[in-house]
Amino acid sequence: MPDAPLQQPAAVVIDNLRFGYVPGEDVLLIPDLTIASGARVFLYGPSGCGKSTLLSMIGGVLVPAEGRVDVLGNDLASMKGSGRDRVRADHLGIIFQQFNLVPYLSVVDNVSLPCRYSQRRLQRARDDDGSVDAAAARLLSELGIDERLRARRSTDLSVGQQQRVAAARALIGRPELIIADEPTSSLDADRRRDFVSLLLSECEKANSTVVFVSHDQALADHFDNAIDLRTINRAERQSDAA
Amino acid sequence: MLHSLRNTFSLGFKSVWNRRGTAALTLASIAVSAALLSVVDRVRTDAQTSFANTISGTDLIIGARSGDLNMLLYSVFRIGNPTNNIAWDSFETIQARREVDWLIPMSLGDAHKGYRVLGTNLDYFEHYRYADGRNLAMSAGEVFSGALDAVIGAEVAEQLNYAVGQQIVISHGITATSFVTHDENPFTVVGILAPTGTPVDRTVHISLAGMDLIHAPPGGLELPPVVDDYEPEQITAVLVGLKSRIAVFSVQRFLNEYEREPLSAVIPGVALQQLWGLIGVAEYALLGVSAMVVLAGVLGLLATLLVSLNERRREMSVLRSVGARPGHVFSLLLSEAALLAFLGAVTGLLAVQLAVLLVRSWALSEFGIQLSLGLRVFDFAVLAGILFIAVLVSAIPAWRAYRLSLADGLTVKI
Numbered sequence: 014m015p016d017a018p019l020q021q022p023a024a025v026v027i028d029n030l031r032f033g034y035v036p037g038e039d040v041l042l043i044p045d046l047t048i049a050s051g052a053r054v055f056l057y058g059p060s061g062c063g064k065s066t067l068l069s070m071i072g073g074v075l076v077p078a079e080g081r082v083d084v085l086g087n088d089l090a091s092m093k094g095s096g097r098d099r100v101r102a103d104h105l106g107i108i109f110q111q112f113n114l115v116p117y118l119s120v121v122d123n124v125s126l127p128c129r130y131s132q133r134r135l136q137r138a139r140d141d142d143g144s145v146d147a148a149a150a151r152l153l154s155e156l157g158i159d160e161r162l163r164a165r166r167s168t169d170l171s172v173g174q175q176q177r178v179a180a181a182r183a184l185i186g187r188p189e190l191i192i193a194d195e196p197t198s199s200l201d202a203d204r205r206r207d208f209v210s211l212l213l214s215e216c217e218k219a220n221s222t223v224v225f226v227s228h229d230q231a232l233a234d235h236f237d238n239a240i241d242l243r244t245i246n247r248a249e250r251q252s253d254a255a
Numbered sequence: 256m257l258h259s260l261r262n263t264f265s266l267g268f269k270s271v272w273n274r275r276g277t278a279a280l281t282l283a284s285i286a287v288s289a290a291l292l293s294v295v296d297r298v299r300t301d302a303q304t305s306f307a308n309t310i311s312g313t314d315l316i317i318g319a320r321s322g323d324l325n326m327l328l329y330s331v332f333r334i335g336n337p338t339n340n341i342a343w344d345s346f347e348t349i350q351a352r353r354e355v356d357w358l359i360p361m362s363l364g365d366a367h368k369g370y371r372v373l374g375t376n377l378d379y380f381e382h383y384r385y386a387d388g389r390n391l392a393m394s395a396g397e398v399f400s401g402a403l404d405a406v407i408g409a410e411v412a413e414q415l416n417y418a419v420g421q422q423i424v425i426s427h428g429i430t431a432t433s434f435v436t437h438d439e440n441p442f443t444v445v446g447i448l449a450p451t452g453t454p455v456d457r458t459v460h461i462s463l464a465g466m467d468l469i470h471a472p473p474g475g476l477e478l479p480p481v482v483d484d485y486e487p488e489q490i491t492a493v494l495v496g497l498k499s500r501i502a503v504f505s506v507q508r509f510l511n512e513y514e515r516e517p518l519s520a521v522i523p524g525v526a527l528q529q530l531w532g533l534i535g536v537a538e539y540a541l542l543g544v545s546a547m548v549v550l551a552g553v554l555g556l557l558a559t560l561l562v563s564l565n566e567r568r569r570e571m572s573v574l575r576s577v578g579a580r581p582g583h584v585f586s587l588l589l590s591e592a593a594l595l596a597f598l599g600a601v602t603g604l605l606a607v608q609l610a611v612l613l614v615r616s617w618a619l620s621e622f623g624i625q626l627s628l629g630l631r632v633f634d635f636a637v638l639a640g641i642l643f644i645a646v647l648v649s650a651i652p653a654w655r656a657y658r659l660s661l662a663d664g665l666t667v668k669i
Contacts, residue, residue, distance in 0.1 A: 072576070074575075094581070095580060098575075098578070098579075098580040098581075099580075101576075101578055102577070102578025102579075102580075103578070107576045107577070109573075109576070113569060113572070113573040113576070114573070115570055115573055115574070116273065116570070117269050117270055117272065117273030117274075118269060122269070126574075126577045127577040127578050129262040129266070129577075129578075129579075130262075130577060130578030130579050130580075130583065131578050134578075182577065
């Protein structure tokens with residue numbers, strides 16, 4: 014649990030969360046977790062401690078057996094699947110460990126993908142940059158992707174470039190919350206630091222809250238708060254699947 | 256809504272393009288099935304129309320006793336052979352009946368380079384009607400007046416590159432190659448008929464006198480001053496026009512009970528119906544087989560989508576993570592199937608148009624079938640049907656993708 018005083022409205026509030034993939038075997042048991050709006054939180058812990066499961070809760074993909082997961086004022090646990098999908102589309106940007114770019118789309122198409130499913134992010138991109146393509150181009154440029162690469166298929170890029178494209182995709186339309194699930198595990202140490210700095214800089218510009226998951230504690234000094242999930246998760250059994 | 260639909264189809268198109276190798280095979284199988292269905296129906300309806308247009312205004316066809324169909328085929332469509340001849344006396348007897356308006360005598364059995372030769376008189380050019388009652392018309396020259404004059408059909412002229420004044424030799428028998436030719440009595444083309452789209456176009460017309468002349472020993476036939484007045488001993492068939500159609504059945508009964516020789520009188524429309532009845536079973540069997548091919552094509556599409564589904568789980572979860580709802584995933588799969596089915600069916604239907612364009616003159620000359628160009632209602636029904644079935648069966652992989660996208664969430668590990 015972060016000790017830093019929270020001055021702004023919370024981006025994520027977790028209250029008495031209980032979840033297990035198998036009934037009776039809890040993976041997550043978190044009494045209380047609040048992530049302030051605009052905060053940059055580093056979440057770490059060993060494999061199987063429930064990091065990805067917690068992100069899936071915040072992303073609205075999994076729902077708790079008990080308790081409340083409140084994201085930007087939306088009580089996900091009490092919402093229907095379509096409502097959670099809407100919250101995810103409009104307010105969340107997600108970066109994966111394996112980048113997960115759509116192989117048949119160009120770099121620009123991959124970045125603008127969220128705007129296909131969210132009118133809110135589409136409108137923001139247009140308001141900020143005039144068009145979705147312009148917003149994608151700006152983000153790619155800021156993240157160091159050469160203009161000549163924008164029309165290429167994402168699979169033609171290097172690992173580092175793909176990761177920055179994935180970051181641009183998460184950031185387009187300025188979502189309020191960015192979730193990054195071990196996005197640096199494929200990068201070498203220097204590139205990890207560069208990537209994290211770049212990501213946080215972009216998140217700051219977009220005024221987005223960041224929840225960054227990694228088992229590499231060396232990255233923690235980039236963030237406002239570092240949370241060891243084991244200290245807030247009271248579940249006795251922590252699944253490998255998590 | 257429109258934005259969402261456009262998004263889905265745009266993504267679907269890009270996804271299909273990404274798998275264009277397998278997609279092309281699926282598309283080809285659907286194209287073949289659509290083409291097959293369209294071709295079978297086109298040939299079926301065009302053949303019916305072509306056959307129905309061949310003869311018009313003729314109330315009865317008379318020939319030696321045989322089946323209705325056989326008589327219709329050899330006398331009107333120049334297919335097959337007559338069983339026997341009928342005596343000219345019988346022709347005169349029929350002509351004398353008060354119900355009869357006109358008669359066209361027909362003498363068959365010879366050919367010129369594969370085209371049937373018809374011996375007849377000038378009543379043929381006056382009374383023969385085709386399609387919706389149209390008369391025969393000359394495109395060049397005039398009708399025959401001499402015993403060795405010939406009037407050729409439009410296709411004979413075009414295919415053999417004949418013009419008025421051309422000398423032709425008639426062969427014995429009806430095959431394209433004959434060992435017996437009547438080259439001692441060459442005919443001169445004096446007229447060319449305008450195209451009719453019927454077997455008339457593929458016929459060489461000569462006088463009854465000319466027909467007997469080439470079969471008689473040298474100097475063994477005496478001709479009247481006016482060749483058209485010549486009366487042969489036998490002819491093959493007679494087309495009959497009655498003053499009133501009410502008399503058809505009484506004249507038919509008279510002829511079927513004719514005592515001096517065994518005759519058959521056939522009503523062309525009834526014989527055509529028999530023909531449709533006979534080939535209808537085969538037509539529907541062909542349509543059934545074609546429908547099965549369509550089903551096979553669509554099942555191929557289903558198999559392709561199902562097989563690709565597992566390798567696309569990550570793609571689905573990525574789409575979910577960027578905001579796609581399960582409905583989007585479902586509709587993406589449907590849109591891909593619809594796109595492949597639509598493009599496949601359209602390709603097949605256009606291929607049929609191209610094929611018709613290429614083979615229509617051959618089909619006309621070889622089978623007498625005037626294949627029509629242009630899309631028809633049936634083609635649009637084929638397109639809609641294939642699209643409907645494809646979307647229907649693709650609901651299976653779409654539903655599976657929907658379920659997987661829910662189960663996999665955002666962190667598919669494959």
